[in-house]
Structures are given as structure tokens and as C-alpha cells.
Amino acid sequence: MNKINISEKFGLFSEEWTPKILAESNGQLVKIAKGTGELVWHIHENEDELFIVFKGQLTLQLRNGDVVLNAGEMYVVPKGVEHCPTAEPDTHFMMVEPSSTEHTGEHQSEVTVSSEKQEWI
Amino acid sequence: MNKINISEKFGLFSEEWTPKILAESNGQLVKIAKGTGELVWHIHENEDELFIVFKGQLTLQLRNGDVVLNAGEMYVVPKGVEHCPTAEPDTHFMMVEPSSTEHTGEHQSEVTVSSEKQEWI
Numbered sequence: 177m178n179k180i181n182i183s184e185k186f187g188l189f190s191e192e193w194t195p196k197i198l199a200e201s202n203g204q205l206v207k208i209a210k211g212t213g214e215l216v217w218h219i220h221e222n223e224d225e226l227f228i229v230f231k232g233q234l235t236l237q238l239r240n241g242d243v244v245l246n247a248g249e250m251y252v253v254p255k256g257v258e259h260c261p262t263a264e265p266d267t268h269f270m271m272v273e274p275s276s277t278e279h280t281g282e283h284q285s286e287v288t289v290s291s292e293k294q295e296w297i
Numbered sequence: 298m299n300k301i302n303i304s305e306k307f308g309l310f311s312e313e314w315t316p317k318i319l320a321e322s323n324g325q326l327v328k329i330a331k332g333t334g335e336l337v338w339h340i341h342e343n344e345d346e347l348f349i350v351f352k353g354q355l356t357l358q359l360r361n362g363d364v365v366l367n368a369g370e371m372y373v374v375p376k377g378v379e380h381c382p383t384a385e386p387d388t389h390f391m392m393v394e395p396s397s398t399e400h401t402g403e404h405q406s407e408v409t410v411s412s413e414k415q416e417w418i
Contacts, residue, residue, distance in 0.1 A: 179364050179372045182349075201345040201373045202395055204323060224322040226393075228303075243300050251300045252322045272347075272393060274323055 182208065182230065186268050188297050194289050195271060195279065196297040207271045207294070211263035216288075218258070218281035225253045225273045232267030236260075245269075303329065303351065307389050309418050315410050316392060316400065317418040328392045328415070332384035337409075339379070339402035346374045346394045353388030357381075366390075 180198050185208055189196055193215050195207040211234065227234065228250040236243040236251060237260040243251050253259050263269075280288045301319050306329055310317055314336050316328040332355065348355065349371040357364040357372060358381040364372050374380050384390075401409045 177373060179366055179370050182369050182371060199347065199371070199373050201347040201393065202325060204325065204393075206347065206371070226320070226322040226327065245300055248303050249300050250303060250320065250327070252298060252320050272322065272325075 182270070185297055186210070186230070193287055195294050197294055198270075198297070200275070203274060204272055205275050205277075207273070209269060209271065211261065211267050211269070212265045214262040215260060216280050216283055216285050217260040218283040220253075220255055220273075220277055220281045222255055223274045223277045224255050225259075225271060225277065227251050227253070227261075228270040228272075230268040230270065232269075233264040234267050234269050235262045237262060303391070306418055307331070307351070314408055316415050318415055319418070321396070324395060325393055326396050326398075328394070330390060330392065332382065332388050332390070333386045335383040336381060337401050337404055337406050338381040339404040341374075341376055341394075341398055341402045343376055344395045344398045345376050346380075346392060346398065348372050348374070348382075349391040349393075351389040351391065353390075354385040355388050355390050356383045358383060 185198055192210050192212055195209045197205050197207050199206040229245040229247050231247050234245045239258055245251055313331050313333055316330045318326050318328050320327040350366040350368050352368050355366045360379055366372055
């Protein structure tokens with residue numbers, strides 16, 4: 177593989193809440209996404225989900241409180257914990273999660289991007 | 298868990314080539330480290346190793362060429378690929394790797410920090 181420049185990769189797409197895959201490591205995928213506003217409440221029953229924010233502000237709403245992440249901050253949503261990401265305009269973030277992880281967990285909606293449709297960039 | 302501010306965590310230690318653990322996710326550990334100069338050639342037979350550079354320049358020497366990573370760049374060293382990290386002074390980087398990954402692979406030396414001695418911060 178070639179090295180990956182993360183900010184260059186963010187420059188290659190504009191869709192929001194549509195994860196793009198950068199790399200695979202030990203069965204987990206490194207993805208980046210942009211977001212504005214609210215995604216949807218969902219649960220990943222079997223997968224922890226690591227978030228790192230690169231730009232803007234990503235709030236991980238949990239049922240027992242919000243985790244507000246600014247650029248340079250990270251958080252792991254443990255498996256089985258219901259969450260709903262919300263983002264300030266043009267927020268950029270990275271996720272590391274198993275390749276089996278569904279975008280919006282058990283909750284399928286019009287915003288869901290199935291794993292098969294998540295592209296490598 | 299609380300959210301993690303990555304640059305604050307880099308401010309908590311000064312040792313070089315001594316990974317500090319920030320988080321666990323799906324059996325993998327998120328670690329940060331500082332480095333200057335050369336570590337040692339080694340192989341992780343069973344684990345891919347993801348590197349993301351936050352400051353400075355980290356060169357992953359491979360037997361078939363160097364991968365030079367500046368801040369904002371990442372690379373996955375595949376399992377079984379011999380490598381030797383070298384770094385410009387005060388380089389800061391993150392690694393994501395299984396908890397089973399030994400610091401310098403099969404190569405034990407005076408610079409090796411065993412998994413049991415890698416601290417959470």
C-alpha cells in the first residue's frame with residue numbers, strides 16, 4: 177500500500193454521513209466521514225466504534241449524556257451502547273471498526289449506507 | 298470512559314519509543330508514542346500495525362523501501378513485514394494494534410518495552 181494523507185482524502189468527497197474506507201488493519205476498517213446535523217439513534221451489538229475528530233465538532237449523544245468531541249479528541253462507543261452522532265457543519269472525523277459493522281446498526285433508514293456500498297478512496 | 302484529548306495525552310510523558318495506551322476497542326489498543334532516531338528492525342508475525350503521525354516525521358524503513366510519514370499521514374505495516382521505525386526529533390505518533398502485539402516483535406533488546414509494562418495514561 178501507499179501512505180495515506182488523511183486531509184487529502186477528506187478533499188476527495190463531499191457526501192455527508194457516508195463513510196469512505198482508507199485502510200484495513202487486523203480485520204478492522206479505518207474510515208473517514210463528514211457530517212452536519214444528526215444521523216440516527218442506533219446500536220452496534222457486537223462492535224466497539226472508535227471515533228477521532230479532525231475538524232469541527234462531533235457530539236455522540238448517548239442515553240446517559242452527550243460526549244462532545246472537538247478536533248484532536250477521540251472516544252470509543254462500546255458495543256451495545258445506543259448512540260446518535262450529531263455534528264456541527266462540515267465536521268470531519270475518522271472511525272475504526274470491524275468490517276462487519278453496519279453503518280446505523282440495527283436501524284435501517286434512508287440515511288443508511290450499507291457496508292457493501294461504503295467505498296474505498 | 299471519558300473523552301480523550303490526544304494532544305493533552307502527549308503532554309503527559311516524555312519517554313521515547315515507550316508506547317502509552319489510550320483506549321481499547323475490539324481487542325485492539327490505541328497507543329501513542331514519541332520517538333527520535335531509530336528503534337530496531339522487527340516483525341510482528343500475526344498483527345498488522347497502523348501508524349498515524351501527529352507531529353514531526355516518522356519513517357517506516359521496510360526492506361523494499363522507506364515510507365516517510367509527516368503529520369496527518371498514516372500507513373499500515375502488514376503482518377509479517379519487517380520494519381524499523383526512525384523518527385525526526387520529538388515526533389509524535391499513534392498506533393492501533395492488537396493487545397497481543399509485542400513492542401519490537403520477535404526482537405528483544407534494551408529498547409523493548411514489554412506489553413505488560415506499557416502503561417495506560
